[in-house]
Structures are given as structure tokens and as C-alpha cells.
Amino acid sequence: MAKIDAFFKLMNEQGASDLHLISGQPPALRLRGDLERVKYKVLENDELKAMLYEIAPEDKVKVFEETGDVDFGYEIPGLARYRANFFMQKWGCAAVFREIPSDILTADQLGLPPVLRKLAMLPRGLVLVTGPTGSGKSTTMAAILDLANKNRKDHILTVEDPVEFVHKSQGCIVNHREIGSHTKSFGAALKGALRQDPDIILVGEMRDLETIALAVEAASTGHLVFGTLHTSSAAKTVDRIIEVFPSSEQDQIRSTLADGIRAVVAQNLFKKKPKGRCCAQEILIATAAVRNLIRENKTYQIGSAIQTGKKYGMQLLDDHIQEMLDKGWLYPEEAYQKSIEKARFVPYLKEAPDVLD
Structure with a gap:
């Protein structure tokens, strides 16, 4: 057993999401969103x-020593997988580990609404799950893929950096590819994917022009593509995809994206x-009206489209936050x-908000 495994067992026992190991400091765990020092x-x-x-x-190790940064996956059989990031800082080396449970939480366990469950059975198109780091994007995506794996007879191909949730082939054949270990880059993997007879492609992170362009192309050529971005709302997600392209290509990508997009899920985690x-x-949900807004460069109207699209399962983030606040779940x-829209929640605060908020 590796010496560091004792920290992972403590992390698992405490229900922590992340472990921070930093030269010059004691270890720390992230518990329910807050960092807590370990008595060490x-x-x-x-x-x-x-x-x-x-x-x-x-x-x-070689990459880390050459660049000062590296990502990879580490697994303790029977306990969990971990997404590892090593980096150099002022006082020496440091690392942050995110725990990825060995057991994939199902759509039922997560309480996913019916409209999100339907995404697993789409024949084609682009589905995006977005939010800040630590917002549960990978967990939501894994649950949707799990539904597809159990209910379809297709080829699922994931491209990740590193591989996080591991899906065992059930109704589907599942192949996981890790950047650096199994393929050079997201772009190289997506170019190769189109020759590997996939039905469903998971892109771990759509972080650059090449990856986004290839993912949109795959979605428009008959594949079901799932991807993640670090954006806070559906409208900002659409804008982010379009703005990464040169201005001369943006009209074309609006049209292509409007045809290919199926859904955007923007989420955040809260202490309960x-x-x-x-x-x-x-x-x-990409209804005909929503596609027209994208095509006509009227993404500022997407919020209104979500409000009027409740019968399709659409909802605004703030409406869901309000619902959970009214139930007494949130601080x-x-x-x-x-x-x-922060002004909506000011009346619930005990003190006036700081101007910097």
C-alpha cells in the first residue's frame, strides 16, 4: 500500500470531495464545500x-518535472478513483485530488428530472453540462451515460483528461480514452473517433477551438455528443461556443450549432x-424557438425562452434555487x-450584501 493511501482512506471516511497536499502546510480536506485542516x-x-x-x-513524473503541471487518474480498488493534479508552487510541490466514487450514482439516486433522462436516448445532437469546478458536472453526465449504457445497444466512446467515472459495458460497448495515455489530445482523439464507429461520444472538457469545432461537427454528422464547459448559464454556454471561433466564422457556427444542439444543463452545488x-x-431544451434565437444571434432572449418553455421541462437556475430555498434546504x-439575478435573493439575507458581491 502506498503511503499516501492513508489520506485517501481518511478522505473517504470523512466524505470529503478533495484532498490538498501542499509543501509547507498540513494536509486539508474539502468537506461540504469548505477546506478543513487535517491534524497532521x-x-x-x-x-x-x-x-x-x-x-x-x-x-x-517526467511531464511534471518538465512542465510543473500534470493530470492523471489514480485508483484504489474497492475504494475509489481519484483525479490527480500535481503542480509546483513557491514552497515546492503540491497536489490536489478529487474523489470519483467507484459506484456511479444513478439518475434515480440523483433525482434527475424526466427531461434529463430522455437525453440518454437521443439519436444524435449536442448535449452540454456546464458549471464551475466542483459543481457535479461529471456526476450528472455519468448518470445520463449510465442510462444510455443500460438501455441502448451502441458504442460509447469517452475522451477525458483523465478518465473519471469508469462505465462497464452493459447494453453498450464502452471505451475510455485518456489524454496523454491513450491519445495525444482531445483534437486527435475526436478526429480518430469518427473512424471508430461511435454512437455516443463524451468529451471530458471542451476547452479550445479545435475540440469545440470537432464536437459540434460530430454532433451535426449523426452522433450524440456530450460535453462540459465552465459556464454559469445556458445563454453564456451558447455565447462561449460561438465566441471561440474567429468573427468571420461565427455566422456559420451559429447555424451549425442551432441545428445540432439538443440541450444545455447549467448547474451548481450547494450545502444542504x-x-x-x-x-x-x-x-x-433546444426547441424550434430556441434554435431560431441561436441562429439569429439573440441569445440574450434565451432566459425568456426558458421561462416560457416549462412544459418542455425547462427551468431557470434561479427558479430552482428559489424552490430549494423555499423548502428550507439552502442557506x-x-x-x-x-x-x-442576485437582487432576487437580497430580501432573504440577514445583512445587506457587500458591494463587492
Whole structure:
């Protein structure tokens, strides 16, 4: 057993989402969104480096020493998988680990609404799950893929950096490809994917022009493509995709995206009273009216389209936050901080909000 595994077991026992190991500081766990120090000595650089290198593949150690950054996946059988990031900082090496449960939470366990379950059975198109880091995007995506895996007879291909949730082939054949280990880049993997007879493609993160362009192309050529972005609302997600292209190509991509997009789910995680976490989601379904807004460069009207599209399962993020706040699940301060239209939640605060909010 690697020396560092003791921290992972503690992390699992405490229900922490992340583990921070930093030279010059004691370890810390993220519990229900807050960082809590572990009662342990200050980690020295050489000691921490030895612990980290014990679990890192040789090629990843080489990349880390050359660049000062590296990502990879680490697994403790029977416990969990971890997304690892090593980086250099002022006092030496450091690492952050995100726990990825071995068991995939189902749509029922997450309480996904019926409209999101239907996304697993779409024949083609682009489905985006967005939100800040730590908002549960991967968990939601895994649950939708799990439904597809159980109910379809297709080929699911995931491209991730690193591989997070591992799906065992059930009704579908599932192949996982990891950037750096199995393929050079997202772009290279997506170019290859079109020759690998996939029905469903998961793109772990749509972070650059090439990846976004290839994902949109795959969705428009008969594949069902799932992807994630770090955006806070459905409208901003559409804008982000379009704005990454040169201005001379934006009219064309609006048309292509309008034809291919099927849904956008923008979400955030909250502390739930008295304990636990809960997820608020904005849901945009690409109706004919929504496609026209994208095509005509009227994304500022998407919020109104969501409000009038409740019969299709659409909902605004702030409406879902309001619903959970009214049920007594949320702390008003966090509801205010993570909302889009903050003025709506000011009356729930005990004190006037800081001007910097």
C-alpha cells in the first residue's frame, strides 16, 4: 500500500470531495464545500514529492518535472478513483485530488428530472453540462451515460483528461480514452473517433477551438455528443461556443450549432441543511424557438425562452434555487452568492450584501 493511501482512506471516511497536499502546510480536506485542516504535521517538499511519485506513472513524473503541471487518474480498488493534479508552487510541490466514487450514482439516486433522462436516448445532437469546478458536472453526465449504457445497444466512446467515472459495458460497448495515455489530445482523439464507429461520444472538457469545432461537427454528422464547459448559464454556454471561433466564422457556427444542439444543463452545488449537498440546475431544451434565437444571434432572449418553455421541462437556475430555498434546504447567503439575478435573493439575507458581491 502506498503511503499516501492513508489520506485517501481518511478522505473517504470523512466524505470529503478533495484532498490538498501542499509543501509547507498540513494536509486539508474539502468537506461540504469548505477546506478543513487535517491534524497532521506540516508536509516537507522532499517527503511530499516521495509520496506523490510513489503513485504517479513514470511518464507523468517526467511531464511534471518538465512542465510543473500534470493530470492523471489514480485508483484504489474497492475504494475509489481519484483525479490527480500535481503542480509546483513557491514552497515546492503540491497536489490536489478529487474523489470519483467507484459506484456511479444513478439518475434515480440523483433525482434527475424526466427531461434529463430522455437525453440518454437521443439519436444524435449536442448535449452540454456546464458549471464551475466542483459543481457535479461529471456526476450528472455519468448518470445520463449510465442510462444510455443500460438501455441502448451502441458504442460509447469517452475522451477525458483523465478518465473519471469508469462505465462497464452493459447494453453498450464502452471505451475510455485518456489524454496523454491513450491519445495525444482531445483534437486527435475526436478526429480518430469518427473512424471508430461511435454512437455516443463524451468529451471530458471542451476547452479550445479545435475540440469545440470537432464536437459540434460530430454532433451535426449523426452522433450524440456530450460535453462540459465552465459556464454559469445556458445563454453564456451558447455565447462561449460561438465566441471561440474567429468573427468571420461565427455566422456559420451559429447555424451549425442551432441545428445540432439538443440541450444545455447549467448547474451548481450547494450545502444542504442540515447536512449533505444538493444541486440546482438550469435546463435549456433546444426547441424550434430556441434554435431560431441561436441562429439569429439573440441569445440574450434565451432566459425568456426558458421561462416560457416549462412544459418542455425547462427551468431557470434561479427558479430552482428559489424552490430549494423555499423548502428550507439552502442557506440564504449561499443562494445569493451562486444565483444569477442576485437582487432576487437580497430580501432573504440577514445583512445587506457587500458591494463587492
